[in-house]
Amino acid sequence: MAKPQIEELRSEALQTIDSATRELIIAAKTVYNTPETGFNEFQTSKFVQQQLQALGYVVETGIARTGMKAVLRGSKPGPTVAVIAELDALKVPAHPGADPETGAAHACGHHAQTGVMLGVARAMNTANIQDSLDGNLAFIVTPAEEFIEIQDRLVLRDAGVIEFLSGKQEMIRLGSFDDVDMTMMVHTSAGNGGAGLNIGGTSNAHVSHQVRYIGRSAHAGGSPDQGVNALQAAMLANSAINSQRETFRESDVVRVHGILSRGGSSVNAVPDDVLYEGRVRARTVDDIESIADQVIRCYRAGALAMGASVEVQEIAGYHDLIQDPTLKKMFVENAELILGRDSINVVPDEQTQGGSTDMGDLSSIMPVIHPYANAATGVGHGHDYLVEDYDRAVVAPAKVITATVLDLLGNGAQKAREALAKSKPRMTREEYVSTQRTRFRTETYDPD
Numbered sequence: 055m056a057k058p059q060i061e062e063l064r065s066e067a068l069q070t071i072d073s074a075t076r077e078l079i080i081a082a083k084t085v086y087n088t089p090e091t092g093f094n095e096f097q098t099s100k101f102v103q104q105q106l107q108a109l110g111y112v113v114e115t116g117i118a119r120t121g122m123k124a125v126l127r128g129s130k131p132g133p134t135v136a137v138i139a140e141l142d143a144l145k146v147p148a149h150p151g152a153d154p155e156t157g158a159a160h161a162c163g164h165h166a167q168t169g170v171m172l173g174v175a176r177a178m179n180t181a182n183i184q185d186s187l188d189g190n191l192a193f194i195v196t197p198a199e200e201f202i203e204i205q206d207r208l209v210l211r212d213a214g215v216i217e218f219l220s221g222k223q224e225m226i227r228l229g230s231f232d233d234v235d236m237t238m239m240v241h242t243s244a245g246n247g248g249a250g251l252n253i254g255g256t257s258n259a260h261v262s263h264q265v266r267y268i269g270r271s272a273h274a275g276g277s278p279d280q281g282v283n284a285l286q287a288a289m290l291a292n293s294a295i296n297s298q299r300e301t302f303r304e305s306d307v308v309r310v311h312g313i314l315s316r317g318g319s320s321v322n323a324v325p326d327d328v329l330y331e332g333r334v335r336a337r338t339v340d341d342i343e344s345i346a347d348q349v350i351r352c353y354r355a356g357a358l359a360m361g362a363s364v365e366v367q368e369i370a371g372y373h374d375l376i377q378d379p380t381l382k383k384m385f386v387e388n389a390e391l392i393l394g395r396d397s398i399n400v401v402p403d404e405q406t407q408g409g410s411t412d413m414g415d416l417s418s419i420m421p422v423i424h425p426y427a428n429a430a431t432g433v434g435h436g437h438d439y440l441v442e443d444y445d446r447a448v449v450a451p452a453k454v455i456t457a458t459v460l461d462l463l464g465n466g467a468q469k470a471r472e473a474l475a476k477s478k479p480r481m482t483r484e485e486y487v488s489t490q491r492t493r494f495r496t497e498t499y500d501p502d
Contacts, residue, residue, distance in 0.1 A: 060464045063186055067177035067456045068392065071449060074176050078452065079444045081105060082169030086151055086441075089143035089158040089165075092198025092221065093210060095120045098141045098168075102195050105172055109179055111193070118216060118224040120197040126178055128187025132467035133474060135459050136192040136231070137174050138239040138413075139167035140199045140221070148437035161439040162200065163242030163430055166447040170240055171195070173452025178459065188467035191459055192234055196221035199412055201371060204262055204331060205315065208369075218490060219262075219369060222412040226419065227487050235474055236381065236421040238458070239413065240451035242441050243426035244434060250446050251389050251454070253382055253425040254401035258307055259339045260371035260410045261346055261493065263332035265291070265312075265353050269362040271326040281324030284362050285317050288330045291356030291364075295332075298348050308345055309335040309408050335410055338374050354499045363500040370493035375414040376480075377403065378421035380473040381458070385423055388457040393450055409434075419486050421477045427451050 058066075071078070081101075088097045099120040106113050111124035120141060125134075142164060146152060149159035175193055178184070198207075198221040207219045218224045225231060243252065267288050272281030295310055302308035312332035318325030334349055336342045350366055357364035382400075389398045413424045429447035432438030441447045462470040481489065 058182060058186060060460055063183050063460055063464065064457050066180065067183060067460065068453050070177040070180070071173045071452050071456065074173065075449050078169040078173045078448050081172050082166045082444060082448050085165035085168045086160045089151060089153050089160050090141070091145060091156070091158050091203055092142040092200055093119045093207065093216065095141035095197050099195070102139070102141070102168055106175060106193065109172070109175055111175065117228060117230055118197055118221055121221055121225055121230070122195045123230055124175070124193045126175070126184065126191045128189050128463060129185045130188040132187070132189025132463060133235040133470040134190040134192055134233055135462055135470065136194045136234045136237040137171050137455055137459070138237055139171040139195050140164040141195060141197050142200055142221070144200050144435055145202060146435065146437055149439070161435050161437070163439070163441050163447065164199065166242050166427070166429070166441055166444070167239060169444070169448035170451045170455065173448065174456050174459065177452070177456045183460070187463040189463040189470060191463070194225070194230065194234070194237070196225060201260070201262060201410070204264060204369065205329070208264070220372070220412040223415050223490060226415065226483060231416065231420070232483065234420065235470070236378070237416055238381065238385070238423045238455060240425050240427050240455065242429050242447050244428070244430035244432055244439060249399035249428060250393060250397045250450055251425050251427055252399045252401055253385055253423065254377055254403060255405040256337070256377070256403060257375040257406055257414055258309065258335040258337060258408055258410045259342055259374040259414065260333055260335040261342050262369040262371050263334070263349070263353070264367040264369065265330040265332060266365045267328040267330070267357060267362050268364070269324065269326040269360065272324045274322050274324050278324055282326070282361050283324050284328040284360070285325035287356040287360040287362040287364070288314060288328045289356070290359050291330065291353045294352035294355045295349055298352065301348070302345065306336045306341045306345070307406050307408055310345065310349060335408060337406065357499055358501045361501055363498065365496065365498045367496045368494065370490040372410045372412050373414040373418045375411060375424060376417040377423050378473065378477060380476055381421055381423040384458050384461055384469065385425060385454060388461065389454045392453050392457060397450070415486065418480045419483050420479055421473055425451070
């Protein structure tokens with residue numbers, strides 16, 4: 055008996071997704087209602103694990119604390135394609151979906167990715183389809199894409215629980231992607247035109263700074279002249295950074311921003327221990343280097359002006375995103391086939407809005423695509439960011455990813471092999487890990 059053709063398998067898979075639409079959207083909304091920040095997604099992780107197990111998958115759990123992985127194996131050996139979902143939420147206490155105790159909220163739309171991944175997992179999990187695959191399909195659930203709560207993550211790092219501070223970075227280090235050849239995921243978006251899906255573009259690289267100013271405490275009313283005000287040192291540094299902005303080239307898409315995480319212990323004492331958290335973003339890791347040097351000079355200047363000391367801890371952030379042209383082309387073709395020609399907006403490869411993602415780190419070592427589903431309203435990471443159209447956020451991406459996987463791994467996995475032959479990653483996994491380790495460094499500057 056002849057094996058079904060790709061067209062028949064696609065039809066079968068899409069019907070499966072259509073029949074499960076309600077369950078997939080409920081799954082996404084369940085994750086929305088239990089927001090948790092990175093490396094703390096224990097409830098979310100357990101829920102996703104249960105959903106995958108209910109579909110018959112064997113799930114490896116506890117990877118990078120809350121991450122997991124399941125693999126559907128085809129009838130013949132071949133490349134492995136991974137579909138990724140991110141577990142974590144942001145901290146936006148004013149968001150309507152925020153946890154009242156932690157302030158965590160899905161103000162970036164990661165919760166929709168669970169529905170997408172489960173849709174693909176359900177559609178592909180039939181004997182008919184499995185028997186037609188030359189290769190494997192991995193479902194990789196990653197923690198901590200949002201690069202936040204750095205101090206908490208450094209505590210985990212010091213305790214040996216993690217080494218790198220994001221989920222995909224850590225899972226690369228641990229070897230979770232060693233048997234994976236290419237990856238894809240779809241993120242939600244707002245305000246990116248009328249098309250349902252955007253594909254293409256890039257993202258900024260970034261580096262993070264933990265900047266600790268040490269002054270001298272004294273009575274703020276009785277003897278302020280006896281103190282060294284660490285808060286003023288941080289504020290002067292921030293002013294110096296703002297004075298540098300006219301020197302940043304817009305072509306490098308530079309973004310420099312920060313917060314005061316600790317500004318002193320009491321209002322009636324001169325602040326003597328202040329923590330400023332900074333972020334430097336630019337188009338590439340190389341572009342960041344000179345900007346980061348300028349910013350670090352500003353940190354030092356604040357300390358020098360006040361006679362404080364400053365410790366600058368540089369933390370390895372993200373690499374810029376490279377979208378694989380072969381995967382991009384296949385995704386576009388399937389989106390047009392399934393959703394119609396007007397469903398896709400193809401974004402120029404060099405276009406970036408200034409944000410960052412650790413999918414950029416994966417793209418340094420293998421082919422990836424990271425399309426966006428225009429399904430939300432409001433401003434990303436804002437109190438008003440809400441996924442409104444779950445058909446666009448969950449159902450449509452699940453269908454297009456499923457069809458793309460079938461194209462890649464069907465017919466002897468010819469298209470997957472072609473994509474791999476054309477791909478030229480910037481570095482190996484070992485080179486990536488080594489590079490990231492060199493990006494962690496600490497410098498102390500004492501004006502005395």
